[in-house]
Amino acid sequence: MLDKAWKHLMKDGVGIMGMYGMGGVGKTTLLMQINNKFSEERCGFDFVIWVVVSKELHVEKIQDEIAQKVGLDGEKWEKKKKSQKTIDLYNFLKKKRFVLFLDDIWEKVDLTEIGVPFPAPENRCKVVFTTRKRWTKNIRTRSRDxxxxxxxxxxxxxxxxxxxxxxxxxxxxxxxxxxxxxxxxxxxxxxxxxxxxxxxxxxxxxxxxNLKGEDVKSCLLYCALFPEDYLISKEIIDYLICEDIINGSDGIERAENKGYEIIGDLVRASLLMEEDGREVVRMHDVVREMALWIASELGREKEAFIVHAGVGLNEIPKVKNWNSVRRMSLMKNKIRNLAGSPECLELTAFLMQRGELVNISSEFFKSMPKLQVLDLSFNEHLTKVPDGVSDLVSLQYLNLSDYRYPSSP
Ligand SMILES: Nc1ncnc2c1ncn2[C@@H]1O[C@H](COP(=O)(O)OP(=O)(O)O)[C@@H](O)[C@H]1O
Ligand SMILES: [Mg+2]
Structure with a gap:
C-alpha cells in the first residue's frame, strides 16, 4: 500500500493526492509512513509540513501550524490578521518546494484562503490529504474458533x-x-x-x-474533553477524584492508585494508547468521537458535553440550553473574555486551561451550583483570581497555576 501510494505521489504530474476511508481504516498510519519516507529521503523538498485538520476547520489554526513548521511564527506573527497571514504564507511558500500533509479533512479545505500555493507541475509542490468516506477492506484477525x-x-x-x-x-x-x-x-x-x-x-x-465499572467508563468519556491527539497526563485522575468518580475518602494515595488502575484498564482494552516510557496516554480520534457520541446520549443530548478544545476559537461557542451542559471543555483556545452569567445548573466540570483569557466577569460563575472541577491554569494573561469563584459552592478542584500574580506591595 505504501509503495503504491508513494509511486503515485512521486509522479511528476501529481500535485494533490487524496486518500479516502472511514475512521479506523488506517489512513493516518499510511500518511505518517509517507511523511516518514519524505523525512528520510527529502527528495529535493524544502519543507515537509504535517497538519492535523480535525472536524472543526479553522483556517487560522492551520495557518499558525504551517507558520510554526516553516519558522514564520513568533510575536509579530501572532499579531497579524488572518488575511495578512494568508499573504505572508503565500509569499513565503511560493518560492519553496514543499509537501503538505493534511490529515483528516472533513470539509473542503480552501488552499488559497490558507495561503498555500496550488500544487502544480511548475512548482513541483505536493499536497496529500486523508478524509473519511465509506469504504471497506478485508483484513483477517487472530482466531480462536x-x-x-x-x-x-x-x-x-x-x-x-x-x-x-x-x-x-x-x-x-x-x-x-x-x-x-x-x-x-x-x-x-x-x-x-x-x-x-x-x-x-x-x-x-x-x-x-463491555468495560467493567462505571468509573472506567466515565474516565474514558472524560478523556474526550481534551483536544484531539493530546497527551493526557495524570491531571485527569485529580479531576476524577474531585468529581467523586473515584472515591477519595480512603486517602489520596489510594484514590490515585485506583486512577492508574482505571487508565491501565482502558489501555489494555485498546481504547487508550500508552506513549512509550512516558506517563501519558493518547486517545485515537475515532475512539474520541465514539466517547463524545456516548456522552451526548448517542446524539440525543448534543449539549451534554460541549467540547471545542484546541481549535483556535476566539469566543465562547453558542449554546442553546446551558442547563443541559454537564461538562464543558474550551481548553487551548484564544478566547479572551468570559462574560455574562449563563445558568448552568448541571455543569460539573469546566476546563479552560492553556488559553489566552484576560477577563472573567464577576457574574460568570454565579449560576453553576454543581461545578466541582474548574481548570483555568496556564492562562498567563489572567492577573487575578476571578471574583465569582467564591460563589461556587460545590467546587472541589480549582487550578489557577502559572498565573502571573500581581507582585505584592
Ligand atoms: N495496515 C494495518 N494493519 C494493522 N493495523 C493497522 C494498519 N493500519 C493501521 N492500523 C492500526 O489501526 C488503528 C487505526 O489506524 P489509523 O491510521 O489511526 O486510522 P484512521 O486514520 O483511518 O482513523 C491504529 O491503531 C493503527 O495502529
Ligand atoms: Mg486518522
Whole structure:
C-alpha cells in the first residue's frame, strides 16, 4: 500500500493526492509512513509540513501550524490578521518546494484562503490529504474458533481499529457461547444504529459497554474533553477524584492508585494508547468521537458535553440550553473574555486551561451550583483570581497555576 501510494505521489504530474476511508481504516498510519519516507529521503523538498485538520476547520489554526513548521511564527506573527497571514504564507511558500500533509479533512479545505500555493507541475509542490468516506477492506484477525473469529472480523468491516479494540474485548471471552453472544450483540448494534454515517462507532461502543465499572467508563468519556491527539497526563485522575468518580475518602494515595488502575484498564482494552516510557496516554480520534457520541446520549443530548478544545476559537461557542451542559471543555483556545452569567445548573466540570483569557466577569460563575472541577491554569494573561469563584459552592478542584500574580506591595 505504501509503495503504491508513494509511486503515485512521486509522479511528476501529481500535485494533490487524496486518500479516502472511514475512521479506523488506517489512513493516518499510511500518511505518517509517507511523511516518514519524505523525512528520510527529502527528495529535493524544502519543507515537509504535517497538519492535523480535525472536524472543526479553522483556517487560522492551520495557518499558525504551517507558520510554526516553516519558522514564520513568533510575536509579530501572532499579531497579524488572518488575511495578512494568508499573504505572508503565500509569499513565503511560493518560492519553496514543499509537501503538505493534511490529515483528516472533513470539509473542503480552501488552499488559497490558507495561503498555500496550488500544487502544480511548475512548482513541483505536493499536497496529500486523508478524509473519511465509506469504504471497506478485508483484513483477517487472530482466531480462536476460525469461523466465529471470521464472523467477528466481518462485523468489524475489516477496520484495523475496530479489530484491535474488539479483539481485546473478545480476548477475555472464553466460550463459544460468549463469542456467539458477541456476534448477536454486534449485529443488533449494527441494525440499531444503521442510520449512522460512521459505521465504526457502534462497533467501538460494544467495547465500551463491555468495560467493567462505571468509573472506567466515565474516565474514558472524560478523556474526550481534551483536544484531539493530546497527551493526557495524570491531571485527569485529580479531576476524577474531585468529581467523586473515584472515591477519595480512603486517602489520596489510594484514590490515585485506583486512577492508574482505571487508565491501565482502558489501555489494555485498546481504547487508550500508552506513549512509550512516558506517563501519558493518547486517545485515537475515532475512539474520541465514539466517547463524545456516548456522552451526548448517542446524539440525543448534543449539549451534554460541549467540547471545542484546541481549535483556535476566539469566543465562547453558542449554546442553546446551558442547563443541559454537564461538562464543558474550551481548553487551548484564544478566547479572551468570559462574560455574562449563563445558568448552568448541571455543569460539573469546566476546563479552560492553556488559553489566552484576560477577563472573567464577576457574574460568570454565579449560576453553576454543581461545578466541582474548574481548570483555568496556564492562562498567563489572567492577573487575578476571578471574583465569582467564591460563589461556587460545590467546587472541589480549582487550578489557577502559572498565573502571573500581581507582585505584592
Ligand atoms: N495496515 C494495518 N494493519 C494493522 N493495523 C493497522 C494498519 N493500519 C493501521 N492500523 C492500526 O489501526 C488503528 C487505526 O489506524 P489509523 O491510521 O489511526 O486510522 P484512521 O486514520 O483511518 O482513523 C491504529 O491503531 C493503527 O495502529
Ligand atoms: Mg486518522
Amino acid at each position: 476460525p469461523q466465529l473469529a471470521k464472523d467477528i472480523a466481518r462485523k468489524c468491516g475489516g477496520l484495523p481499529l475496530a479489530l484491535n479494540v474488539i479483539g481485546e474485548t473478545m480476548s477475555c471471552k472464553k466460550t463459544v457461547e460468549e463469542w456467539r453472544h458477541a456476534i448477536n450483540v454486534l449485529t443488533s448494534y449494527a441494525t440499531e444504529f444503521s442510520g449512522m454515517e460512521d459505521k465504526i462507532l457502534p462497533l467501538l461502543k460494544y467495547s465500551y459497554d
